Amino acid sequence: MHYRTLISPWTDRSGRFSLLKTGIFVLVCIPALLIAIAFWRHALGPLPYKEALHQVGDWTVRFLIATLALTPLQRILMWPKLALIRRMLGVTTFAYAAAHFSLNIVNQNFDFVFVASEIVKRIYLTIGFTALIGLSLLAATSTDWALRKLGRNWKRLHMIVYGIAVLALLHYFMQSKIDVSQATMWSGFFILLMIYRIALKFRFALTPSPGTESRPASIRSAC
Numbered sequence: 088m089h090y091r092t093l094i095s096p097w098t099d100r101s102g103r104f105s106l107l108k109t110g111i112f113v114l115v116c117i118p119a120l121l122i123a124i125a126f127w128r129h130a131l132g133p134l135p136y137k138e139a140l141h142q143v144g145d146w147t148v149r150f151l152i153a154t155l156a157l158t159p160l161q162r163i164l165m166w167p168k169l170a171l172i173r174r175m176l177g178v179t180t181f182a183y184a185a186a187h188f189s190l191n192i193v194n195q196n197f198d199f200v201f202v203a204s205e206i207v208k209r210i211y212l213t214i215g216f217t218a219l220i221g222l223s224l225l226a227a228t229s230t231d232w233a234l235r236k237l238g239r240n241w242k243r244l245h246m247i248v249y250g251i252a253v254l255a256l257l258h259y260f261m262q263s264k265i266d267v268s269q270a271t272m273w274s275g276f277f278i279l280l281m282i283y284r285i286a287l288k289f290r291f292a293l294t295p296s297p298g299t300e301s302r303p304a305s306i307r308s309a310c
């Protein structure tokens with residue numbers, strides 16, 4: 088397979104133009120663009136970097152949950168093409184998390200010593216930073232080359248995404264102070280996704296099925 092076809096956000100695995108991938112690529116860029124525009128128009132309030140940090144953090148969690156929701160959605164909608172965008176959504180989550188971290192550095196006037204000491208001192212930052220390291224590991228191993236090199240271990244490694252989600256949600260809760268409604272909502276989605284996964288593991292037929300008995304087995308073989 089040609090290298091260029093693997094990294095392009097607008098082609099499928101055969102190198103053909105994919106409307107689905109292109110559409111999702113445009114969609115995932117929109118929040119970043121809107122935040123950047125709001126920043127340039129001085130529409131982010133008196134603490135623009137902090138506001139941008141918050142908004143980018145929110146989007147990181149949304150993309151993380153969307154990435155985790157892809158496989159269940161793929162099964163429920165019986166739409167295997169959704170697999171095409173899994174890698175893109177994962178890398179997007181990492182990109183937003185990295186931007187969130189960078190904005191924290193900018194917000195602290197590039198005082199790297201202070202940033203590092205805060206990560207050590209404040210548990211919610213230690214947790215966020217651990218999640219970021221985890222996402223970096225997943226992004227670094229999201230290439231076809233890494234997939235081939237790691238073989239069976241690739242899947243095992245990428246299971247840490249669930250731990251990362253727990254850490255990210257904890258970080259969300261801990262910094263929320265009074266209003267925990269958003270953190271609670273996204274944790275609710277995460278718990279639902281986990282229930283779905285556990286149910287699948289124990290072979291409950293959760294997918295609308297034309298042939299009831301054979302359904303779970305056929306779903307499993309389709310992955």
Ligand code: HEM
Nearest residue numbers: 141144145147148184188191212215216218219255259262
């Ligand atoms: C996967 C990693 C991470 C995710 C998903 C994440 C997500 C979030 C979210 C959702 C918020 C709340 C935004 C809001 O209230 O609207 C937040 C706040 C924040 N995050 Fe993160 N974060 C991550 C990593 C980090 C890291 C590595 C740092 C810095 C070391 C960091 C520093 C902060 C700070 C300083 C706040 C604001 C706290 C405050 O206003 O008091 N985050 N993060």
